[in-house]
Amino acid sequence: MKTVFVVLIDVVADAPRIAAFAAQLAKPAGAELVLLHVHAIPLLEPTYGMLMSPAEYLSQVPDLTETLTQLAQQLPVPTTVESYQGALAEALHQIRGRYQPRLFVVGVQEEHAWLDRLMQNQTLPVLRATRLPLLLVPATATPLPAMPLKVLLAADTEPIHLTEAAKALRPVLTSWKATFTVAHVSEPEAGIDCDMSQALKVVRTSGLVPLEADHGYHVQDPSCAAGILRAAAAAQADVLLLIARPRSFLSALFHHSVTAEVTRHSTIPVLLLPVEEEPATLPGTSLHLENEAG
Structure with missing residues (x-):
């Protein structure tokens, strides 16, 4: 097809x-x-x-x-x-x-x-x-790049379970021949090395994009959206790639979520990639539930 x-x-x-x-x-x-x-x-x-x-x-x-x-x-x-x-x-x-x-x-x-x-x-x-x-x-993205040379992927430390639609987009992302870099934002008092290492690990494990080095942009900021935008500016990114999980993508994407804030203020194109939530654990095991904060 x-x-x-x-x-x-x-x-x-x-x-x-x-x-x-x-x-x-x-x-x-x-x-x-x-x-x-x-x-x-x-x-x-x-x-x-x-x-x-x-x-x-x-x-x-x-x-x-x-x-x-x-x-x-x-x-x-x-x-x-x-x-x-x-x-x-x-x-x-x-x-x-x-x-x-x-x-x-x-x-x-x-x-x-x-x-x-x-x-x-x-x-x-x-x-x-x-x-x-x-x-x-x-509308503020002027001029647009002829082709993305630098793509910044904002990732947290949760596993990335690709949907079939996300898997189908992998060849397209690879065809751009861009450099893909990971950004991770944490609270100012949080640890740096462990979180950044985990964010890189989940992106590599997903197989979504090729990462050429164990390097990323770790930003400490009380506002996750502001931190992502800061990382995009530091990386001189052409495109910003956001992982859109169902709890934010379907409920609060364009209202009060981090994704909404980034999209509202970004001056570069933003690619929203829907992924699945982490599968629920079997009965009798611990299960961490999050609300639809986005």
Whole structure:
């Protein structure tokens, strides 16, 4: 089966930048692109009221197929254009069934108006519910690298159990020929050597990315998100890779989690990689449970 990246085109003015970056990432992996634009009907909160009926709203949405088709013809990899009207969840369901994508790519815009916030709050939960790798490209990430040369992977000391989707992305990550480095953040009073060594060990054991040396960035910071961003700056990383566990990925990813804070403030693309939780131990053995703090 061919490798496909789906690029969700939300703001058309930003489409050439996002699509070109996705194409550069896809090329060494032999992947193809699908440019997906969904004319989603905003589900307005009751306090705002319905500005117009769904039919009226869609009648005023311009047909962007021709614009995206012209863009597709300029990209260095085979690219298909898909356009849907209606619910984003249904569009993604159909796209996933048709193309079996390895990765979703989406631009993250700076929020200005309440309608922009509402649309983003609808889009990101639907995307994260697919449990597929998700590459977020912030509007502030300018210029984007032609290819990632340095990827920083933020890891804790918990084992990384790859999902099938994460395993399928490993050849893509390897094709980038980038240097992968691990970052670990701990509280200021915590130990350094032991935690950093364990973080490196869990990444190596996972087989997710090739690590060329037992070297990483250990940052002591009361804010895990701030520490990750500091490590990314110190490493001069082109892309930040975050391990998204179910308790944060499905419940609090874009609300109060570490992942949310990093994504909100990062000036480089952020790759969110969903993984499984550690399997529960058998009855009679100790089991450490954590809440959905993210």
